[in-house]
Amino acid sequence: MQISYNWLKQFIKTDWDAAKTGELLTDLGLEVEGIEAFESIKGSLEGVVVGEVLTCVKHPNADRLQLTTVYLGNGDPVQIVCGAHNVAAGQKVPVATIGTTLYDDKGEAWTIKNGKIRGEESNGMICAEDELGLGKSHDGIMVLDKNLEPGTPLSELYDVESDHVFEIGLTPNRADAMSHMGVARDLRAGMVQLNLNSEFITPSTSSFYVANRTQKVTVEVADHELAPRYCGVTLGNLNVKESPVWLQNRLKSIGLTPKNNIVDATNYVLHELGQPLHAFDLSRVNGEEIQVKTLPSGTKFTTLDGVERELHEEDLMICDTDKPLCIAGVFGGEDSGVSEGTTSIFLESAYFNPVSIRKTAKRHGLNTDASFRFERGIDINITKYALKRAALLIQEIAGGEVTSDIVEIYPKKAEDHQVVLNYDRAYKLIGEEIPKETIKSILASLDIKIINVTESGLGMMVPPYRNDVTREVDVIEEILRVYGYNNIGFKTKLNASIASSNRLEDYRVQNIIGDQLAGLGFYEIMGNSLTSPAYVELTESLKKEHNVSMLNPLSNDLSVMRQSMLFSGLEAVSHNLNRRQDNFKFFEFGKTYHNYNGTHEEQKCLSLLFTGNRAAENWTVPAMPTTFFYLKGLVYAIIERLGLEHTTEKPVKNDIFSEGLQLSISKKEIVQLGTVTKKIAARFDIDQEVGYVIFNWDNILSLLADKKTLFTPIPKFPAVRRDFALLLDKNVPFSKIYDIANNADHKFLKDVNLFDVYEGKSLPEGKKSYAVSFMFQDEKKTMTDKQVDKIMATFRKKFEDETGATLR
Known part of the structure; x- marks a missing residue:
């Protein structure tokens, strides 16, 4: 997740450098994986100045080139070869001086150097707006205001914004921090512990008002489990165009491409407050009614990316009286989006069931900024506030007026959840006793209300947007991360417990x-x-x-x-x-x-x-x-x-x-x-x-x-080996010999092993030869040859009687 530092400073005033702020955010559990510099105009126009074209003549050796002399505000005029058709004497133009670094459309850097073009010296470059990053046009050079002084740095004429962008590795449980406001809340809590009580500033919506009620839209929610809260309002007389530069810079800094002022405003509020919104072209909403419902399995729907998708019966949809308009919380439809001709919109702000959104997004292989937030659970309490904030922002940058009352369907209000904290358990888990007043201060900085105080602990109400804080241990974790893991001292005594474990685990x-x-x-x-x-x-x-x-x-x-x-x-x-x-x-x-x-x-x-x-x-x-x-x-x-x-x-x-x-x-x-x-x-x-x-x-x-394991001492007396070369029928397996020997009930027999098998011309037809070894051992005395020979004679007879084997 990318967070703009300039944007963050709109919520909490600080003069810290980005690196220091990044360290504090990491300590608070919002791990900053990197900090990247951002410039609204790459290179910040450094080395580009206003030049005055004194003369302009045709290049003696090229039909499409012009030879100009340009005054740069000091020293002698310089000669520059220019290929633009619209360059002329008397113009004020942007000039990239020797040593200036410019960037192509792929972001690759290149440097202006002295050189000769078709035999004529060129000491700089007269630039078009796309070469400076000031626009997309390449139809000739930029012509500036004729009243500008030569030598004026171009960076003074254009608002070049520099920013730092934090790349935060957000863990899935921190849904509350999926916005600039959420990160600012954590930053404020961390600064409070450093005795820096900065004011937390949120956008005001007090100026929101309904101008007229000419475009009323009714809303019907079929399943309140899937859409617990749904709000909407209409705006008319809008002028869809490019967003102002400041808004484009905010979006570009976090990797978003600006589209138009309406869409940009909804994206801005999404990343500002963490509340996804969607704007429908009101002229494409039939029946002046919005229906939030599921549709039959197999229903076809074309999304904004032009892909026709087949809906599942559990996919929650935003529809009008005739057709689906949007996959709720995931992706908009192709036929209801804002375009250049849009003059009126229905603006939606809602809270959708996280499980439902996650399943729908997975089914269709979609991962959008909206679904990313809905899946993890957004703040249900800011749904209406975010709607007002977006409406005011749209009016600011696109004109128009609010043309209906806010429609709100919120049958079951979300309540704060109660958690009880025991001081002794907190100290035991943390490993150190944190002062009680410090604990109260931390909880207050996290918007956790203390409703009951006793000698042994606290009773608290946790706001719904902290859906990861539901147990006592969660509260203890919150206290510890804000207090600072690095502030917990190490004990000189190391305790360890050894768990009993079965060897057969x-x-x-x-x-x-x-x-x-x-x-x-x-x-x-x-x-x-x-x-x-x-x-x-x-x-x-x-x-x-x-x-x-x-x-x-x-x-x-x-x-x-x-x-x-x-x-x-x-x-x-x-x-x-x-x-x-x-x-x-x-x-x-x-x-x-x-x-x-x-x-x-x-x-x-x-x-x-x-x-x-x-x-x-x-x-x-x-x-x-x-x-x-x-x-x-x-x-x-x-x-x-x-x-x-x-x-x-x-x-x-x-x-x-x-x-x-x-x-x-x-x-x-x-x-x-x-x-x-x-x-x-x-x-x-x-x-x-x-x-x-x-x-x-x-x-x-x-x-x-x-199984019971028995231990016996290693025998003190040697083992004796005897071998038989048995001639038997081919169909007799070794297992038969093995079983006969072991079933003979000789307590001194320790092992029977087949070490050679032979079948060849020297043997009778249908016969084979087994070379078998037998190991004997008496654990109390050394065995004599007479004992072993007697056992081997018994084996021989059994082999002959039961398998027809003979000795070779």
């Missing part, structure tokens, strides 16, 4: 696994929880009726909450593949969202996605693609890190995985993993294999909560 477990994955080369991603409804059609495992839909979606592609982590992850995979990143691993902690018969459920998940090779290319290591078994090993590493055990496996058959596996513990599914089908990958323009793992994080947390 969700964030702690996430950090553990996140660190593990990062150490394995994974990058964490954060996908959008909003996604496309079309994604549920990619798999039969998701249902359209389970979607959680947005009431006000930003677009159709972001209109539902995701039911699966897969598709937002594949969007990230596709994004990176399209940027020539072929090998990567992603992980994401997030949620999926489901609507089960009107009951909304959220499920926490951990998803992994990877594609390409396990590691980057390196001459010392051959390329190793990511395989299903790499996925499985990674999943088991995570399960082991979590301290979970006793998993059971079963294949997953669905249209997401071309091959998949599900792991469960205590009948709770904890993870599914597999390779994404080519059909789904192709939907995201992915033509290489993608591995996907999805952990049910809620089930993992519940298993961890039930």
Whole structure:
């Protein structure tokens, strides 16, 4: 938000420089992000003087150039080559002397230098008005009053205004400061604490009067919840033209382009007081009636920018008896705006429901100065005052007269809201005891009325325009920001509290696994929880009726909450593949969202996605693609890190995985993993294999909560290893060998591992060879060969009986 310092000084008189004022505003919470100098005429006409053309002859070497001699008030006349058709001897003209900096229409600077033009010296430049920033005309040079003295600085003849403009980073809660008056209010409060009691000056409306009642307009508001207050008045006999220079300068300083005196006046009051207004050409209002209402969904309406928009049934509109005129609080209509031929207007000032305006602005993709303020909540108490202020300003700059009484519809008056402040709680939150009289002074400077005073605290009435001050803590914040955060002293003693935290808190477990994955080369991603409804059609495992839909979606592609982590992850995979990143691993902690018969459920998940090779290319290591078994090993590493055990496996058959596996513990599914089908990958323009793992994080947390951790000493006695080379049928999986060994009930067996698989010509048809290692350990003594051989003999017999395996 841009605030003009000169404009600010109309509310509060101060001789501070801009930098000092900016520091105080920042201390008050209105952070000044920058201060820019503004000049109504760029360069301030410095170096431009009045010159008298003594002679003017045709340039000897150019048909379209003139050779002039110009007297500049002192010294000898100078020779200047001029290309203007209207230059003549005896004229008084503006001359940019050597060294003067001028600016082109794009704001680029260039400097006047000595030079030769077609062989003749030129020592300056006779200027047109657009070259000096005094107008837009380039039809010849400016001819000045013949009574002017040569050498007179042109800056003395034109009102060049210099200003400083504050760029304020306004936080959304400070709706009260969205105007010069609002910023001035805060500045006054800050100055009071510095014992500088400057008068707060507001524009007077005492001269407002109704000249006649010849153009009465009636107003009907259909829904007072959407338009709690609505005011309007008519003005006639107006003369639409350019605004006076002072008004144009005010608007230009804050980045607005002047249009005409009526529109400029409404914009001026908007930025002066924070109250949006709108002027309707009265000749285009049919039936002499204004209706504030909603229209049927699908109604067409063309706005001021020439765009035809389709209205929503909740959009509040300003209409006449036949047609819509304006999207209330957002944007005017093409057929009702003020033009050069306008002579009478209906001037509107209203308070609209912030939520309604925000939804309408978002629906139509509009962000105007008016909607910006209405969305955050303006001051309902100044609606009529701002209307009078604008009417008087329009009369001042456009003539005319007020031709009707003010129409006001305000059925339910907004009341101040009551807040109670306890001194002890204030001191506790602030960390320092502020004198009670200082607190009262601060509150008074903020227009907060004290209605009750006790030893323990204050009872207060807060004005409606401070819609962010509704609780005791809000009042304490107001006291602190005006008192000054920098005025709160530091304690020499530092107190800190340590909160009790369970080691199984969700964030702690996430950090553990996140660190593990990062150490394995994974990058964490954060996908959008909003996604496309079309994604549920990619798999039969998701249902359209389970979607959680947005009431006000930003677009159709972001209109539902995701039911699966897969598709937002594949969007990230596709994004990176399209940027020539072929090998990567992603992980994401997030949620999926489901609507089960009107009951909304959220499920926490951990998803992994990877594609390409396990590691980057390196001459010392051959390329190793990511395989299903790499996925499985990674999943088991995570399960082991979590301290979970006793998993059971079963294949997953669905249209997401071309091959998949599900792991469960205590009948709770904890993870599914597999390779994404080519059909789904192709939907995201992915033509290489993608591995996907999805952990049910809620089930993992519940298993961890039930898990008891036991600590045992490290065994003092060595482990013993034995190996078998088993010849078995190809259809016998290693899991069968693993289960037989573990179910043999040998307490000394610690691990079973498959370390080699061989299938070749030397083996019988339909056979394969497993090389399996077995680790044994007795925690109380060293095991003997005889003990181990006996166990291995038992294993051998079980393998032979249950799988038909033989030793090679």
